[in-house]
Amino acid sequence: MIDPPVAQEAYNQLADDYAARIDSKAHNAFYDRPAVLSLLPDVTGKRVLDAGCGPGAYAEWLLDHGAQVVAVDANEKMLAHARERTGDRAEFHLANLNAPLDFLADASFDLVICPLVLDYIRDWTPLFREFHRLLRPGGVLVFSHGHPASEFFLYYADGNYHEVEQVSWEWTGFGTVVTMPSYRRPLAAVFNPLIDAGFVLDRVLEPRPIEAFREADREHYDQLMRQPGFLCIRAVKP
Numbered sequence: 001m002i003d004p005p006v007a008q009e010a011y012n013q014l015a016d017d018y019a020a021r022i023d024s025k026a027h028n029a030f031y032d033r034p035a036v037l038s039l040l041p042d043v044t045g046k047r048v049l050d051a052g053c054g055p056g057a058y059a060e061w062l063l064d065h066g067a068q069v070v071a072v073d074a075n076e077k078m079l080a081h082a083r084e085r086t087g088d089r090a091e092f093h094l095a096n097l098n099a100p101l102d103f104l105a106d107a108s109f110d111l112v113i114c115p116l117v118l119d120y121i122r123d124w125t126p127l128f129r130e131f132h133r134l135l136r137p138g139g140v141l142v143f144s145h146g147h148p149a150s151e152f153f154l155y156y157a158d159g160n161y162h163e164v165e166q167v168s169w170e171w172t173g174f175g176t177v178v179t180m181p182s183y184r185r186p187l188a189a190v191f192n193p194l195i196d197a198g199f200v201l202d203r204v205l206e207p208r209p210i211e212a213f214r215e216a217d218r219e220h221y222d223q224l225m226r227q228p229g230f231l232c233i234r235a236v237k238p
């Protein structure tokens with residue numbers, strides 16, 4: 001059975017505030033985005049899948065840097081924001097990443113990005129197999145997600161590190177307060193699905209926030225300078 005999107009209700013509540021703050025919220029603008037963008041190859045003229053595009057900040061960046069973009073998200077409100085933001089310059093699909101992406105052809109992408117989305121996917125192997133199918137040989141996958149060390153030792157240490165566990169957290173940083181469900185996992189459940197899907201690991205980044213984060217949120221800046229928050233990975237289809 002295919003899992004429905006676990007955070008659909010939370011993102012229905014959050015979509016407008018998330019879209020309004022995506023350019024200034026420190027964890028996105030000054031931590032995740034510079035880290036993920038630093039892992040991208042030259043995107044000029046490349047066909048890129050933005051998997052879990054949210055309100056379209058990455059899609060817009062990719063378009064502005066000369067890529068052709070296909071963007072997918074399970075949330076209609078997020079897609080509406082992404083369409084508005086990019087002026088329909090990208091191709092958009094409403095789709096659940098827990099299901100096969102049958103509407104996309106084999107070996108039709110040069111790059112797949114999936115920033116801050118895999119936290120909502122319980123089993124990564126089928127999705128990584130889909131990404132592998134969609135990429136041309138030499139194609140690149142870049143993704144980011146909650147770091148397994150901080151997720152367990154800082155937030156959910158009463159669980160079992162070795163298991164993939166559904167957890168939830170009260171998000172307050174986007175204005176609307178929502179209970180956000182996600183999955184935390186051990187490090188092995190990050191790398192083995194990649195290997196099983198046929199990817200070769202190319203780069204691992206445990207980013208530190210950029211300087212602008214300090215101005216925006218001093219407390220979390222100091223924390224992230226000492227402790228991991230997100231894990232960013234680049235892998236290649238040989």
Ligand SMILES: C[S@@+](CC[C@H](N)C(=O)[O-])C[C@H]1O[C@@H](n2cnc3c(N)ncnc32)[C@H](O)[C@@H]1O
Pocket residue numbers: 004005006007011022051052053054055056057058072073074075078095096097098114115116117120121
């Ligand atoms: C934290 S936001 C990240 C958005 C964007 N990648 C970014 O970094 O700005 C997570 C996004 O993943 C989407 N999402 C969560 N589960 C999904 C699923 N099963 N299939 C497709 N999209 C999903 C949500 O709707 C939301 O837009």
